[in-house]
Amino acid sequence: MVRKLLAVCLIWLAFGANLALAAESVVIKGSTTVLPIAQAALEVHMKAHPGVNISLSAGGSGDGIKALIDKSTDIANSSREIKDKEITLARAHGVEPVAYTVAIDAIVPIVHPKNKVNGLTIDQLSQIYQGKITNWKEVGGDNLTIVVVSRDSSSGTFESWGHLVLNNARVTPKAQLQASSGAVVQTVSKNRYAIGYIGLGYLNTSVKGLTVNGITASAKTALSKEYPVARPLYMYTNRQPAGETANFIKFVLSPAGQKLVAKEGFVPLIAEEIRKPAQKGKK
Amino acid sequence: MxxxxxxxxxxxxxxxxxxxxxxxxxxxxxxxxxxxxxxxxEVSVADFLFGQEWYPTYDPPAYGIWPLIFGSVIVTVFSCLIAVPLGVLSAVYISEIAPASIKDITKSIIELLAGIPSVVLGFFGMVVVAPFLQDTFDLPTGLNIVNASVILAIMAIPTISSISEDALYAVPSEFKEASYALGATKYETITKVIMPAALSGISTAVILGMARAIGETMVVLMVAGGAAAVPESIFDSVRPMPASIAAEMGEAPFGSGHYHALFAIGMVLFFLTLFFNLIADYISQKFKEVGSATL
The missing domain is CATH 1.20.5 (Single alpha-helices involved in coiled-coils or other helix-helix interfaces)
Known part of the structure; x- marks a missing residue:
């Protein structure tokens, strides 16, 4: 009896494995910032196209591009442009990276609505997050200690913030850690001493978004690159993609895909931006 | 067959x-x-345990978890300062003093306390206790050691209370009868006879309560504030070890130094709780004979 069951199981397993092998598969590797977009997109895409097998892992933009160069991935997610050195290396391996801008990542510093401060410069933000400015009166506010609220160090928002504002300097160890953007909003909305940062999509009326270098964060200023704490997010492929890889990227750039982008808290691209491929990495 | x-x-x-x-x-x-x-x-054991800086995602990374260990220990100690008197004394009241009707009610309410999900308590700490602390003491933040300790104490009380109560209940009635026969008052009987006889059980209860507090994750993630720095006052934020693991594990790249470091923090936690359990076991073994005079 047991033996029979086992045999059935084995046959089923073998059959199942065969099916999986037969399906076309796409491998995606790279940035943790782009991860939520890729994750949301592949869930919807795989549901709509059964039989397509997409595997996704995130180990940072550098890892993704490395994987693209050694051809162990079809798509490399990246939160930065590919470096010239990487392009050279890629060409040496017979890989021609092509960039697709899939979303804009804009991050807004937020404070309690009662905070008098309306805007900060990049430099002030950097000093605050490094623990060098510790009182709101130093930046034109009330005489209150600044409570720095940050994200956990492995989140993509943390990485972007560290890159765009702090220039990779260390965040003060006294910074409070919150595990999600929602928790940052919750904390800052309850604390008039606090400053936090969130993806533009998470901004609501319970907190006040600050201007950076005098510019208000919005989808428009982020797209026009006026707003300084914003950066495009990319998916790199080897040459013009074909088959399922192309379908997946097409889906991410479609209105349905861009709706997912907005849902994950990023700025979706406007129609023109979608068709125009990014400059670097093209022949 | x-x-x-x-x-x-x-x-x-x-x-x-x-x-x-x-x-x-x-x-x-x-x-x-x-x-x-x-x-x-990548890092020596001493640098890992006693390093002051926790910057696992920077280049070069720093894997010092001393601020996290310190955070765990301090919230555990403070929560015990609150939970032990409340837990033990409520056990004394329930098992020795309360009339049967009140006993049933208080006992079941304390047991009910154990059933509250930790995320609910954490949320309570975040939206009720934190603003209260901040307004009352005029603090920069209500997410701090005191807040976390209070919430952890609420979680540890049922453990401490019910195990202590079992220990008190197990004291042979001959002891009490002998004490009363010698003319001792109820208070003297409780403090001089029953409590000492139940001491091993009560100690076990306290240590298991501490183990409960040090391993608790959700509460410290939500209300301890999460600053990876050694605190200077009891109103500073800390980041206990479980909070760090919970917050960072989700997005730590598989197989990276950060990933391994988080598991190593898990090992430290494992050894700490193992240590607590061994002590609890040792105490209950060693002092088992004390007082069991009904041979």
């Missing part, structure tokens, strides 16, 4: 269930060590 075979069969089933949990534990420990130990190729 004859009777004898049936007997062996049933014995086998019971053995299987007994060893299943042992096996699962062994596998978990093996996995924990396999994933945690590789970090010590």
């Amino acid at each position: 004859n009777r004898h075979q049936k007997e062996i069969f049933i014995r086998g089933i019971f053995a299987f269930f007994a060893f299943a949990s042992v096996l699962i534990l062994a596998l978990i420990v093996m996995f924990l060590f396999r994933e945690g130990l590789p970090i010590f190729k």
